[in-house]
Amino acid sequence: MEIPLSAIYLAIVLVFTLLTALAGGRRRRKLNLPPGPRPWPVIGNLNLIGRLPYRSLAALAQKHGPLMHLRFGSFPVVVGSSVDMAKFFLKTHDLSFVSRRKTAAGKYTFYNYSDIGWSPYGPYWRQARRICIMELFTTKRLDSYQYIRVEEVRCLLQDLFRSAETPVLLKDHLFTINLNIMSRMVLGRKYTQEQSLSSVAPTAIVPQEEFKEMVEELLLLNGVINVGDLIPWLNFLDLQGYVKRMKMLGKRFDRFLEHVLDEHNERRRREGKAFVPRDMADVLLELADDDGLEVKLERHCLKAFILDMFVAGTDTSTITIEWAISEILKRPETFDKATEELDRVIGRGRWVEEEDVHRLPYIEAIVKETMRMHPVAPLLIPRFSREHTTVDGYDIPARTGVLVNVWAIGRDPAVWDAPEEFRPERFVGSPIDVKGHHFELLPFGAGRRMCPGYSLGLKLIGDGVAHDAQNDGSGVWGVCELHRRDRVLPAGPGGLPVARLRGMAFNLTDIGGIGGGKTLNSAFSSPPTTRQVGNARRS
Numbered sequence: 001m002e003i004p005l006s007a008i009y010l011a012i013v014l015v016f017t018l019l020t021a022l023a024g025g026r027r028r029r030k031l032n033l034p035p036g037p038r039p040w041p042v043i044g045n046l047n048l049i050g051r052l053p054y055r056s057l058a059a060l061a062q063k064h065g066p067l068m069h070l071r072f073g074s075f076p077v078v079v080g081s082s083v084d085m086a087k088f089f090l091k092t093h094d095l096s097f098v099s100r101r102k103t104a105a106g107k108y109t110f111y112n113y114s115d116i117g118w119s120p121y122g123p124y125w126r127q128a129r130r131i132c133i134m135e136l137f138t139t140k141r142l143d144s145y146q147y148i149r150v151e152e153v154r155c156l157l158q159d160l161f162r163s164a165e166t167p168v169l170l171k172d173h174l175f176t177i178n179l180n181i182m183s184r185m186v187l188g189r190k191y192t193q194e195q196s197l198s199s200v201a202p203t204a205i206v207p208q209e210e211f212k213e214m215v216e217e218l219l220l221l222n223g224v225i226n227v228g229d230l231i232p233w234l235n236f237l238d239l240q241g242y243v244k245r246m247k248m249l250g251k252r253f254d255r256f257l258e259h260v261l262d263e264h265n266e267r268r269r270r271e272g273k274a275f276v277p278r279d280m281a282d283v284l285l286e287l288a289d290d291d292g293l294e295v296k297l298e299r300h301c302l303k304a305f306i307l308d309m310f311v312a313g314t315d316t317s318t319i320t321i322e323w324a325i326s327e328i329l330k331r332p333e334t335f336d337k338a339t340e341e342l343d344r345v346i347g348r349g350r351w352v353e354e355e356d357v358h359r360l361p362y363i364e365a366i367v368k369e370t371m372r373m374h375p376v377a378p379l380l381i382p383r384f385s386r387e388h389t390t391v392d393g394y395d396i397p398a399r400t401g402v403l404v405n406v407w408a409i410g411r412d413p414a415v416w417d418a419p420e421e422f423r424p425e426r427f428v429g430s431p432i433d434v435k436g437h438h439f440e441l442l443p444f445g446a447g448r449r450m451c452p453g454y455s456l457g458l459k460l461i462g463d464g465v466a467h468d469a470q471n472d473g474s475g476v477w478g479v480c481e482l483h484r485r486d487r488v489l490p491a492g493p494g495g496l497p498v499a500r501l502r503g504m505a506f507n508l509t510d511i512g513g514i515g516g517g518k519t520l521n522s523a524f525s526s527p528p529t530t531r532q533v534g535n536a537r538r539s
């Protein structure tokens, strides 16, 4: 009897499928995953993650150890919560854990992962990092924008002084100043300040408040836990409505960015050979013309890079400065030491300058201590494993999400003396820095994915904190002398603590931190809005 060819073919396919399944099953059975809580069907361990995920994960690590395995919805995740684990993920096996998982936020708000933060590992991302290091964040370029930072800080101080006796939400002012600084460095000017609508693209310019709201929405949507990302078969339902908001926001930003690029191109065309790049958008447009690049920079890539700068540059510094001020105001002796140092090194006759900060070890120590206790990205930006790796006999399969809990490491009693206390003194004379070499203090991450904007971030924060603590004794600048009688912080409107600074009141608001809201997908979470502030908790 002759067996039909189709039956033989079918038999081969069946045997092959069976063998593959068996081999896969055997391989899966053999995996020795790190310890962790037992997952539920569908949601995995999401039920164990509270409003502040880094705290929930730190508590779980107490039980399961510094290397844990969990499931977030359908996806496996490992969490490192010790100095050794941070070294393992970010240094020893950095290259295995250097990628990012794709999420709806990266797709809809960052031009299909065309920015630096969401871009998966590969030639495009490597080139983007090179552009950051060689073009955008060189010392020369950052120094050339120093005058912008100086002007904006002074504007802030004048604004605050003018608001004397009126309560101000410090966070709002800090956010605006950082947004203005980033706008001028990246786009060349504060587009949002324009009153009249441009005749070229009337819808492209947005009022300041609306632009702030857009940036805040971007931060929020890039930080939320979007159920569809974790349980893909629920994706089409968009249960929380986030994807709809992401698509809408993507369009709003696109209109704005199109106008910005058109305007920059127009100046290039007008000035011809005499053209000199003035801002980061100019630099990026020149690179887009470069045929020698390994990966061509398309227009949407430029727009994604520009958005990255706004997201990464605005909120991070705002949150850190606000935490620093909040901690200083709770500890009068810290405030005294800071003003004493400023009086001694700078004197009362001039403003503190950016380059002074290196001569102010106590101010620098305040910044480090703030970043130890309140890292803006407590879980860094989640990484994604590219290959199977083993550690201490445990398997970490390829395509596993990786979180490093730098918040837990910053409060580990095995590493820090009295870790819950704000004590800048611990860093005075200490060699520990924040540049990714000391794994006990990693506010900017470490390794290949480490924050490329850390030097700019440090400038903004060091300068901000120093100015806020500066005291000329005359009240002319008037921002920062804490009235002795007001050292005990009275409750302010809405039950928030309010510190009265020379002639004005600051509401000290809580900040969950970037990644501090329910954010596991991204470092970029929402800052608390004025509405949220009332019920926010201090972490």
Ligand code: HEM
Binding pocket: 116, 117, 118, 129, 308, 309, 310, 312, 313, 314, 316, 317, 320, 376, 377, 380, 381, 382, 443, 444, 445, 446, 448, 449, 450, 451, 452, 453, 454, 456, 457, 458, 461, 523
């Ligand atoms: C207080 C200031 C800042 C802090 C604390 C901070 C922190 C971080 C952290 C923790 C990461 C993730 C690192 C990792 O995954 O291992 C990151 C990534 C990033 N940061 Fe920052 N950052 C700050 C300021 C800035 C500024 C000013 C910029 C640029 C204008 C910037 C641009 C970026 C970008 C583009 C990434 C993504 C890098 C990549 O995925 O390759 N950051 N930042």
